[in-house]
Amino acid sequence: MTAPENFQHELASTLVSRRTILGATAGGVLLGGITLPTAAHAAPAPRCYTRTEWSARPPKSATQVIGKPDHIVIHHTASPNVTDYSLAAAYKVQHWIQDLHMDTNGWIDIGNQLTISRGGFLMEGRSKSLSSINNGQNVLGAQTANNNSHTIGIEHEGIYVSEDVPVALFDMSALTCAWLCTKYGLDPQVAIVGHRDYNTTQCPGDVFYARLPELRDRVSEIVLG
Numbered sequence: 120m121t122a123p124e125n126f127q128h129e130l131a132s133t134l135v136s137r138r139t140i141l142g143a144t145a146g147g148v149l150l151g152g153i154t155l156p157t158a159a160h161a162a163p164a165p166r167c168y169t170r171t172e173w174s175a176r177p178p179k180s181a182t183q184v185i186g187k188p189d190h191i192v193i194h195h196t197a198s199p200n201v202t203d204y205s206l207a208a209a210y211k212v213q214h215w216i217q218d219l220h221m222d223t224n225g226w227i228d229i230g231n232q233l234t235i236s237r238g239g240f241l242m243e244g245r246s247k248s249l250s251s252i253n254n255g256q257n258v259l260g261a262q263t264a265n266n267n268s269h270t271i272g273i274e275h276e277g278i279y280v281s282e283d284v285p286v287a288l289f290d291m292s293a294l295t296c297a298w299l300c301t302k303y304g305l306d307p308q309v310a311i312v313g314h315r316d317y318n319t320t321q322c323p324g325d326v327f328y329a330r331l332p333e334l335r336d337r338v339s340e341i342v343l344g
């Protein structure tokens with residue numbers, strides 16, 4: 120199974136632009152106790168489909184904008200591992216999550232700040248998430264109990280208790296985490312955690328959880344150049 124052609128092109132252009140930016144910068148910055156090149160702040164934003172684009176329902180009450188998070192929490196949706204990798208399928212799962220969180224859980228809006236589909240499409244979650252990230256801030260989500268005030272959550276479509284994560288999904292997760300680490304000045308080796316590190320849950324599944332060290336390394340590669 121492969122991601123849609125246009126996705127591959129977007130990913131390729133993102134990587135090219137990153138290299139261009141990395142090649143054009145010099146200097147250093149202290150991050151997480153180690154000195155990183157200035158390029159640590161240059162990882163570009165991956166294409167993020169906005170709430171307007173996926174036709175989100177409005178929140179029931181105002182979103183609270185808060186300061187920058189210190190950790191990025193990796194989740195899986197525990198929904199079926201669909202083989203439809205289209206943008207339409209991405210929008211479909213995002214609506215399913217929002218309806219679940221608002222109608223079943225009774226929350227004001229979708230709980231997580233970002234979602235990545237099995238096809239590798241990144242989407243804005245809770246209202247104002249994208250503008251907040253771009254401003255170096257966060258919105259108060261509902262994704263990691265007792266830790267929402269200092270974390271940002273990425274939902275990854277699928278269930279990874281025994282099956283592996285699709286390549287397109289893992290690749291976009293790395294790009295997204297790199298973007299967040301540079302926006303917030305976080306060390307990938309410390310900042311990226313699984314939901315189970317905070318709460319009693321199988322999330323994000325044994326297989327995905329076992330790949331978090333690889334994800335941290337991939338993100339460090341992108342951030343460090």
Ligand SMILES: [Zn+2]
Nearest residue numbers: 194195314322
């Ligand atoms: Zn979770």
